[in-house]
Amino acid sequence: QALEVYRLVALGVSLWSQLAVPLLFLVFWLVLFSLRLSSFLASSGSPLAQQGLLFLLLSSAAECCSTPYSLVGLTFTVSYLALGVLNLCKFYLLGFGAFQNGNVMHR
Numbered sequence: 001q002a003l004e005v006y007r008l009v010a011l012g013v014s015l016w017s018q019l020a021v022p023l024l025f026l027v028f029w030l031v032l033f034s035l036r037l038s039s040f041l042a043s044s045g046s047p048l049a050q051q052g053l054l055f056l057l058l059s060s061a062a063e064c065c066s067t068p069y070s071l072v073g074l075t076f077t078v079s080y081l082a083l084g085v086l087n088l089c090k091f092y093l094l095g096f097g098a099f100q101n102g103n104v105m106h107r
Contacts, residue, residue: 029073
């Protein structure tokens with residue numbers, strides 16, 4: 001019985017890595033966010049369009065968190081954003097030498 005569970009876990013990990021599920025959720029959330037932002041910008045008569053840019057960005061992000069799938073997409077978006085900031089900090093502190101061995105820590 002334990003062997004069946006092990007096989008199911010191996011199948012799940014294999015599908016996760018082959019289908020690039022985090023990347024799919026990232027693209028899903030970015031498309032959803034850009035559509036919400038463009039709809040706010042297109043409706044010039046709404047009071048949201050007369051607010052500042054920061055308010056429009058935050059209200060678009062808040063509108064994109066209405067379903068569990070969009071929340072999962074937001075978590076992957078924040079994760080990839082944090083990884084980008086980490087890589088920028090490594091580049092700033094260590095230069096090009098920081099990326100010679102690859103990024104095996106966050107794959």
